[in-house]
């Protein structure tokens with residue numbers, strides 16, 4: 001796949017394009033960045049936009065997706081246009097969860113939604129070592145162990161987010177769990193919970209943190 005070219009990799013329920021742009025060093029550590037999955041938590045899109053225009057990084061192969069839920073953002077809702085919580089619809093540890101209308105409705109089947117299926121196919125193509133998912137507005141990153149824990153801690157340090165567990169949901173079929181299956185060599189993903197708003201300077205700081213953690217902790 002060429003760099004610096006926006007490519008459509010799928011479409012939403014309402015026919016909006018899902019796009020990815022590859023940037024950086026094609027031999028570098030592969031990082032997939034998803035700016036938005038819950039439509040009304042869209043400030044991460046600004047982080048992806050910074051990653052698209054900053055100096056092309058050495059040693060990092062960025063795959064940049066502004067949003068996998070453009071319908072949700074257009075309607076200012078969490079779900080996709082079918083009322084499914086995409087972050088409960090991924091095909092790893094998926095289980096029926098709740099009913100249509102519920103905030104965590106997981107959909108009728110694993111990867112039933114076109115946005116989820118397209119993202120799974122993209123992940124299988126890219127095989128990223130790291131997948132970043134942006135949400136709002138709990139202002140935290142959940143801690144973890146091992147290399148994932150180190151990367152989270154460094155990202156938190158660089159961006160000023162506290163390391164605090166995210167709790168309160170039922171976590172079947174989440175994007176982060178699926179992210180752990182996209183590489184054979186121990187890739188992983190995690191959620192960054194931004195605050196209720198994000199300044200342009202903060203978005204830039206996050207974009208730089210993405211490149212820094214990949215270059216420092218995941219390359220070579």
Ligand SMILES: [Zn+2]
Pocket residue numbers: 038041135136
């Ligand atoms: Zn969310």
